[in-house]
Amino acid sequence: MENNKQESRDITIKDVAQEANVSIATVSRILNGKGGVSLALTKRVQEVVKQLKYQPNNVARALKIKESRSIGLIIPDIENPFFPALVRGVEDAAQRHDYAVILCNTDGRVEEEKKYIEFLFSKRVDGMVFTESLDSKNNIALLASSGIPIVLLDRRVEGMQASAVVTDNQLGAFMATEHLIQLGKKNIAFLNGSLKLSSGAERANGYREALTKYKLAYKEQLVINGAFTYDSGYEATEMLVRSGQKFDGIFASNDMIAIGAIECLAKHNIKVPEDVGVVGFDDIRMATWYKPALTTIRQPVYDMGKCAMNILVEQISGVREKYCEQIFMPELIIRKSSGAKEVGK
Amino acid sequence: MENNKQESRDITIKDVAQEANVSIATVSRILNGKGGVSLALTKRVQEVVKQLKYQPNNVARALKIKESRSIGLIIPDIENPFFPALVRGVEDAAQRHDYAVILCNTDGRVEEEKKYIEFLFSKRVDGMVFTESLDSKNNIALLASSGIPIVLLDRRVEGMQASAVVTDNQLGAFMATEHLIQLGKKNIAFLNGSLKLSSGAERANGYREALTKYKLAYKEQLVINGAFTYDSGYEATEMLVRSGQKFDGIFASNDMIAIGAIECLAKHNIKVPEDVGVVGFDDIRMATWYKPALTTIRQPVYDMGKCAMNILVEQISGVREKYCEQIFMPELIIRKSSGAKEVGK
DNA sequence: GTGAAAGCGCTAACAC
DNA sequence: GTGTTAGCGCTTTCAC
Numbered sequence: 001m002e003n004n005k006q007e008s009r010d011i012t013i014k015d016v017a018q019e020a021n022v023s024i025a026t027v028s029r030i031l032n033g034k035g036g037v038s039l040a041l042t043k044r045v046q047e048v049v050k051q052l053k054y055q056p057n058n059v060a061r062a063l064k065i066k067e068s069r070s071i072g073l074i075i076p077d078i079e080n081p082f083f084p085a086l087v088r089g090v091e092d093a094a095q096r097h098d099y100a101v102i103l104c105n106t107d108g109r110v111e112e113e114k115k116y117i118e119f120l121f122s123k124r125v126d127g128m129v130f131t132e133s134l135d136s137k138n139n140i141a142l143l144a145s146s147g148i149p150i151v152l153l154d155r156r157v158e159g160m161q162a163s164a165v166v167t168d169n170q171l172g173a174f175m176a177t178e179h180l181i182q183l184g185k186k187n188i189a190f191l192n193g194s195l196k197l198s199s200g201a202e203r204a205n206g207y208r209e210a211l212t213k214y215k216l217a218y219k220e221q222l223v224i225n226g227a228f229t230y231d232s233g234y235e236a237t238e239m240l241v242r243s244g245q246k247f248d249g250i251f252a253s254n255d256m257i258a259i260g261a262i263e264c265l266a267k268h269n270i271k272v273p274e275d276v277g278v279v280g281f282d283d284i285r286m287a288t289w290y291k292p293a294l295t296t297i298r299q300p301v302y303d304m305g306k307c308a309m310n311i312l313v314e315q316i317s318g319v320r321e322k323y324c325e326q327i328f329m330p331e332l333i334i335r336k337s338s339g340a341k342e343v344g345k
Numbered sequence: 346m347e348n349n350k351q352e353s354r355d356i357t358i359k360d361v362a363q364e365a366n367v368s369i370a371t372v373s374r375i376l377n378g379k380g381g382v383s384l385a386l387t388k389r390v391q392e393v394v395k396q397l398k399y400q401p402n403n404v405a406r407a408l409k410i411k412e413s414r415s416i417g418l419i420i421p422d423i424e425n426p427f428f429p430a431l432v433r434g435v436e437d438a439a440q441r442h443d444y445a446v447i448l449c450n451t452d453g454r455v456e457e458e459k460k461y462i463e464f465l466f467s468k469r470v471d472g473m474v475f476t477e478s479l480d481s482k483n484n485i486a487l488l489a490s491s492g493i494p495i496v497l498l499d500r501r502v503e504g505m506q507a508s509a510v511v512t513d514n515q516l517g518a519f520m521a522t523e524h525l526i527q528l529g530k531k532n533i534a535f536l537n538g539s540l541k542l543s544s545g546a547e548r549a550n551g552y553r554e555a556l557t558k559y560k561l562a563y564k565e566q567l568v569i570n571g572a573f574t575y576d577s578g579y580e581a582t583e584m585l586v587r588s589g590q591k592f593d594g595i596f597a598s599n600d601m602i603a604i605g606a607i608e609c610l611a612k613h614n615i616k617v618p619e620d621v622g623v624v625g626f627d628d629i630r631m632a633t634w635y636k637p638a639l640t641t642i643r644q645p646v647y648d649m650g651k652c653a654m655n656i657l658v659e660q661i662s663g664v665r666e667k668y669c670e671q672i673f674m675p676e677l678i679i680r681k682s683s684g685a686k687e688v689g690k
Numbered sequence: 691g692t693g694a695a696a697g698c699g700c701t702a703a704c705a706c
Numbered sequence: 707g708t709g710t711t712a713g714c715g716c717t718t719t720c721a722c
Binding site: 370374381382405408 | 699
Binding site: 007062070083084088092098118119146290 | 353407408415426446630631
């Protein structure tokens with residue numbers, strides 16, 4: 001039982017070849033299903049492979065064929081409830097195409113981002129799915145110059161030659177604002193995330209667009225830019241309340257902001273939706289269970305992740321030559337927090 | 346500018362050596378900080394490295410030194426709110442030690458799990474962090490026989506020679522049940538996840554232990570085993586209500602079960618905490634924001650992930666020779682749902 | 691201190 | 707159909 005002596009992973013193609021009395025080339029051909037090998041040898045080799053518990057060494061393979069079959073996935077933070085579904089979408093698509101995904105959390109810090117990018121370069125990933133941080137400009141240049149396929153996810157980066165998978169944020173914001181307007185709200189505050197992110201900027205446009213269409217004045221005091229976080233929503237609302245500005249609606253640029261806002265309103269004994277109607281964005285899972293359940297703009301996050309990875313695969317394989325942009329449609333999900341009559345689940 | 350012609354990643358150690366007029370051995374030594382190289386050469390080489398934008402090829406390195414500097418992380422589903430913090434903990438620790446983590450979602454299916462394990466073998470990961478599915482026995486044997494370092498996370502696997510990082514589930518369940526008892530509850534239902542998982546089994550013990558200590562009868566009709574999901578919690582509660590059994594408290598084996606239970610109770614116009622006090626387990630983020638805010642048993646999930654990865658690194662490097670078991674202490678977080686007087690946040 | 695050379699496990703010409 | 711062989715980019719003995 002000399003094959004018990006070594007670990008499975010120490011068995012090489014050479015051992016298999018020896019044991020089966022063929023050349024390593026033949027073994028390789030069979031392993032890769034290249035064809036052109038007699039049935040007899042094929043069976044014999046497969047037998048030996050099983051018996052020796054041979055495990056192909058893909059790092060050797062990667063070195064030889066210059067293809068690691070792994071990709072990098074760069075996001076700010078998996079603990080942010082927006083990302084798990086996105087990651088899962090990427091992962092599922094990756095797996096179907098036999099790619100490993102290396103997960104990287106940058107916390108939105110550019111230095112971390114840069115470290116990771118270089119790390120992934122050294123790992124010779126075949127491509128990257130990238131959700132940018134606030135000031136990713138330099139890193140994006142780094143990425144672009146590398147020549148490795150990239151797809152931008154959730155956030156578009158202007159001037160970058162890369163595919164992007166995003167939601168129509170402007171439309172979504174428009175729908176959210178319009179919904180509040182149609183509910184009779186006249187003074188709708190807008191608690192935005194960062195304007196530096198395309199999502200933030202585009203949602204600002206949508207908010208404005210709705211106001212314009214319905215001939216409502218745009219009041220600067222009702223618009224607060226911050227971050228896409230609970231705390232930001234809470235603080236912005238605090239400012240709003242303190243400012244004494246009247247408002248009967250809030251469009252929050254994502255659900256976490258919305259929840260932060262509602263918690264703050266509650267502290268001030270302002271009732272949602274009776275006193276103020278609130279609409280969020282994303283439709284994270286919590287939106288369903290939160291009380292009041294959040295009216296929100298759903299993004300098909302899982303599908304977006306999946307789509308991004310599929311595009312990446314196409315670019316890696318060369319099937320897709322040009323960059324492309326996939327724009328997903330947002331959907332208004334009406335629940336309690338906006339105070340609408342017809343409430344869905 | 347012939348170096349503009351090729352991508353950075355096509356520059357090899359050989360190009361650097363040539364350009365700097367030294368041998369590749371010298372370049373390698375410098376790159377790896379091995380010492381024993383004159384300052385003059387060191388500076389010259391570093392200069393060239395920068396100028397050529399040389400990017401080390403770690404797949405070649407991995408092949409040579411038989412160490413991929415990547416690990417596999419196998420979990421059921423990143424979309425399950427329990428896991429993001431766990432993953433983040435693993436990831437942060439991994440990064441600090443320069444390991445890449447390859448994320449794998451099995452959905453708790455053993456076949457998926459097996460596929461992933463073999464996939465990771467072929468990638469020659471240096472180790473694995475593993476959160477088992479319901480019937481992982483065979484896969485675990487596979488893992489154990491491979492000889493590669495493994496650490497079990499969140500769920501212990503009996504009879505497996507591997508390190509484990511877990512919470513003291515029995516204690517946690519005891520605390521949860523005791524809390525309800527001390528609130529005067531006499532008929533405490535226990536909605537468990539799966540008994541097949543160590544966490545489920547241990548929590549069942551803790552529930553029982555508390556009942557015994559306080560001389561309350563264990564009533565089989567009040568104990569329902571299901572899965573660690575919202576749906577399971579909802580359905581179990583439906584059964585409970587329909588059964589006509591009296592109960593004034595529910596200990597749910599995790600927060601998702603608790604939320605499912607509360608939603609179901611609400612449907613039946615049973616008020617929480619007035620009619621029934623509910624305690625969950627995990628302290629996922631939603632527990633804070635859910636209404637009523639969930640009293641629950643907190644697990645230090647992030648720290649557990651971190652700890653698991655640190656142990657793995659020690660095992661890989663050989664610093665740690667024997668398996669070890671890290672048991673984290675649970676903590677009772679009192680909020681609204683149990684109906685206690687002193688409510689924290 | 692530095693360099694020459696072997697070889698990690700694999701694929702893919704190329705030869706037969 | 708099958709085998710021989712050259713390297714993929716790197717690390718590391720061994721010799722000088």
